[in-house]
Amino acid sequence: MAPNSVRQIATVAKYELLKYLRGRRLLAIVLLTIIVSAIFLIVPPAIGSQYPKDPTQFTLNVLSFLGILSILSATFFGADAIVSEYESKTGYFLFPNPIRKTAIFVGKFIASALVSVGAIALYYVIAVVSVRVIDGSIPANTGLSFAYSLVYLFAILAIAYLFSAIMRSSVYSLVLTFFTFFLILPIIDAVGSVAKFKPWFSITFANGISQYIFQNPYPTDKIFTTAAPGASGVGVQTYSLAQYYPDVRLSLIVMAVYFIVAFVLSIFLAQRREM
Amino acid sequence: MEPIVIEHLSKKYGQFVAVNDLSLTVERGVCVGYLGPNGAGKTTTIKVMTNLLRASSGKAYLNGVDVIHHPKAALDGVGAVVETPEFYPQLTPAECLSYVGTIRGMSGEAIAERSHAVLEQVKLLEVADKRTGQFSKGMKQRLAIAQALLHEPSILILDEPTAGLDPRGMVEVREIIKGLIKTDITILMSSHLLYEVQEVCDKVAIIDRGSLLTYDSVANLSSGHDITVTINTLEPITPPEFRAIKALHDITSVKRSETLALKVSFSGGPEAQFRVLRGILNTGVKVVSYTPQRAAIEDVYLHLVPEGEA
Numbered sequence: 001m002a003p004n005s006v007r008q009i010a011t012v013a014k015y016e017l018l019k020y021l022r023g024r025r026l027l028a029i030v031l032l033t034i035i036v037s038a039i040f041l042i043v044p045p046a047i048g049s050q051y052p053k054d055p056t057q058f059t060l061n062v063l064s065f066l067g068i069l070s071i072l073s074a075t076f077f078g079a080d081a082i083v084s085e086y087e088s089k090t091g092y093f094l095f096p097n098p099i100r101k102t103a104i105f106v107g108k109f110i111a112s113a114l115v116s117v118g119a120i121a122l123y124y125v126i127a128v129v130s131v132r133v134i135d136g137s138i139p140a141n142t143g144l145s146f147a148y149s150l151v152y153l154f155a156i157l158a159i160a161y162l163f164s165a166i167m168r169s170s171v172y173s174l175v176l177t178f179f180t181f182f183l184i185l186p187i188i189d190a191v192g193s194v195a196k197f198k199p200w201f202s203i204t205f206a207n208g209i210s211q212y213i214f215q216n217p218y219p220t221d222k223i224f225t226t227a228a229p230g231a232s233g234v235g236v237q238t239y240s241l242a243q244y245y246p247d248v249r250l251s252l253i254v255m256a257v258y259f260i261v262a263f264v265l266s267i268f269l270a271q272r273r274e275m
Numbered sequence: 276m277e278p279i280v281i282e283h284l285s286k287k288y289g290q291f292v293a294v295n296d297l298s299l300t301v302e303r304g305v306c307v308g309y310l311g312p313n314g315a316g317k318t319t320t321i322k323v324m325t326n327l328l329r330a331s332s333g334k335a336y337l338n339g340v341d342v343i344h345h346p347k348a349a350l351d352g353v354g355a356v357v358e359t360p361e362f363y364p365q366l367t368p369a370e371c372l373s374y375v376g377t378i379r380g381m382s383g384e385a386i387a388e389r390s391h392a393v394l395e396q397v398k399l400l401e402v403a404d405k406r407t408g409q410f411s412k413g414m415k416q417r418l419a420i421a422q423a424l425l426h427e428p429s430i431l432i433l434d435e436p437t438a439g440l441d442p443r444g445m446v447e448v449r450e451i452i453k454g455l456i457k458t459d460i461t462i463l464m465s466s467h468l469l470y471e472v473q474e475v476c477d478k479v480a481i482i483d484r485g486s487l488l489t490y491d492s493v494a495n496l497s498s499g500h501d502i503t504v505t506i507n508t509l510e511p512i513t514p515p516e517f518r519a520i521k522a523l524h525d526i527t528s529v530k531r532s533e534t535l536a537l538k539v540s541f542s543g544g545p546e547a548q549f550r551v552l553r554g555i556l557n558t559g560v561k562v563v564s565y566t567p568q569r570a571a572i573e574d575v576y577l578h579l580v581p582e583g584e585a
Contacts, residue, residue: 002351003380011377015366022365022406092360093371093422096325096432097378098350275327275357 002098012099012107013114020115025076029119032072036065037126041134055135056214059142062127067207069123070153071181073116078160079177080170081108082270087170091275101271109161109263116153120146141213148210148252155203155255156181158262165269196223198244203258205244206251219245276339278303278430278461279324284333285485286319293319295485296333301463301478306456308472308493308572309465311482312580317465318358320482321434324463325355337430351379354423355432359416359439364408368399368418371407372425379426386425393421396451412439420448424455431455433464437471449475473497473572481579488579493572494544500574501527502548502567503540509561511535516558523554538568 002008020026040062044051052058082105085091094104124146132138160177167173185204192199198221199205212219222243230237279301286294294316301307311317322328324335326346335342342349362371369390376386394400397417402410407418416439423431436452437445452462452475466472472479473493480490489496511534512520521529525541532538541551552565 001380002347002378007380008378011374015363015370015374018370019363019365089358089361090363091327092357093362093375093419095327096350096353096355096357097375098347098353099378100347272329274329275322 005100005103008099008103009107009110012104013110016108016111017114020077020111026115026119029069029072029076029115030122033065033069033119033123033126036069037062037123037130040064041130051134055131055137056139056216058135059127059131059139060211060214062130063123063145063211066120066123066149066210067204068182069119070116070149070156070207071178073119073153074156074160074181075174075178077112077116078109078157079164079174081112081161082164082266082273083167083173084164084170086273086275087168095275101273102267105161105267105270109157112157112161113154116157117150120149120153124149139214140216145210145213148207148213148248151252151255151259152203152207152210155259155262158259158266159203162262162266162269165266165273192244193242196240196242198242200246200250201254203255206246206254208246209248209251212245213248218248221245277301278338279463280334280336280339281320281324282334282336284320284323284335285331286316286323286328287331292485294323294330297482297485297487299480299487299490301461303461304459305478306452306462306464306476307490308476308479309463309482310467310469310472310479310572310576311465315482316485317482318434319485321355321357321432321463321465324432325353325357326350327357352426352429353432354426354428354430355434356416356419356423356436357432357434359412360419362407362410362415362418364406367404367406368394368421369403371418372422375422376425381426389425389427390421393424396424397421398447413441413444416440417444417448420451424451429460431460431462431464433462435466436464437466437468445471469573469576479572479575481576483580489575496572496575497544500578501540501542502544502574503538504548504551505532505564505566505568506537506539506555506560506562507564507566508535508537509563512537512560516560519558520555520560523551525551535563 052061085094095101128138128142163173163176167176181204185202189199189202189205223240224243225238225240227236227238277300281297281299284294284297285292297320309317319328323330324337324342326342330343337349338352340349366374372390372393373386376389381389391400394403397420399414399417399421407415410418420436437448440448449471452464455462464476476493478490478492479496481488512531517529520526520537520539525543525547526539527542528540530538539551541547548567556562
């Protein structure tokens, strides 16, 4: 008799992890993490400049790849997790078994989350160990920054799963996921500065808390006004630009809402999807 | 309780009706050939029964459990091969079997024992630890059959199980199915190969445009249609021999096709076929070969399925 869903979820997660461990994507993410970290650690002394004196700034420098790493993890481990079962016909092997599609979905998500968390954790470990070795200290709030990064990671991973549950092609799902977080939402965030609206609802804007939490005091919104020659060089025109910072509590709520909505919706769609 | 019960099953895609009010009951221990032209609704029916598609209306029960509302419980004792499934290229056949075996709640010991048995049965034991990424379509089809048999199911649902196999592979798969028929297993097997169905199955269901046209035993379906055999002889048949053959019981027509060949048609099933051969030999004709022109089931199929659809 088929076991309960919890055991089946563990089985799916186990074999998904095995697939990741033998695949190229995990290797690519790990190599990229190590290479990027190495660049921040090797380049300054190599060109004769010094590391930042401030350990917080040094940590921020090393962690500047964090956003892209999270996006790459969500893309590599989430964006085609569902659609590939249909597109590559592996669903014909897995689905006609006594297992709920929800259990398959959750098992896959757990495996994706584990490898993605592993990649982010590796990055933080490299950053923390480097700063500790070079500066002899660890910036305050590193743990909080890591926790916020994981909240962001789970949220964008859930959205990647949602795309994967909707799209008919793995390639489209991968491209949509990557460009949504790498290009589309950051553009909306940037437009907010010019148009002077705070994009608190944007998940990439909310992710800023994982970096700004290192700053003490936590930065607050600012409006900059600059003067420039007017049209045809006549008169002076003033321009104002806003610098918005995500509120920690609100950003955590926003990311949590994205996660819950995307996760539930993608389970619903994956369950209804037909081969 | 019959192992497979389909009641007024329909599946629609917008205006297109893939399966139309289909009802079919398969008795325990019976092997049913599920026939029909391309697009008739065979694979759609099988996909509904294996939880790959949702039915628009109607019911389907496997071992008495409603597969539409309780797929997990319904598929517990079912093995299925739908189309030619792909396998995760990073996993080996042994791991694929372990994956589905664990999902089905088999113990590690049982998985190891059964994996060895089924991989040997489908002749994949030598590549049990090679990753499936480089496997041919035929090897994947064999692995699909292995995973369907792993847990010794009481119901086996096969969607064109010999598709993609080379002639030797087709024969071997048919032998596997024939071996299973000796047990208590119930098999529903769709196929385009009519002679395969006639050779392997006890009963035949013919479907067209989503509707069931007939469901009966191979013997009953065959008995209503003439069988034509081509007889090749060592020497030319003399007029008295020709008349003697024509006079044999069961014979409906005799035509001389070549100097050393006759086409003989007769009604009845395999027993009539045997009687005709014995009768011809008794006339003194030196028979070199005695070949049925096509399977009797083929006549039934061609009679039921309109031209241009097959």
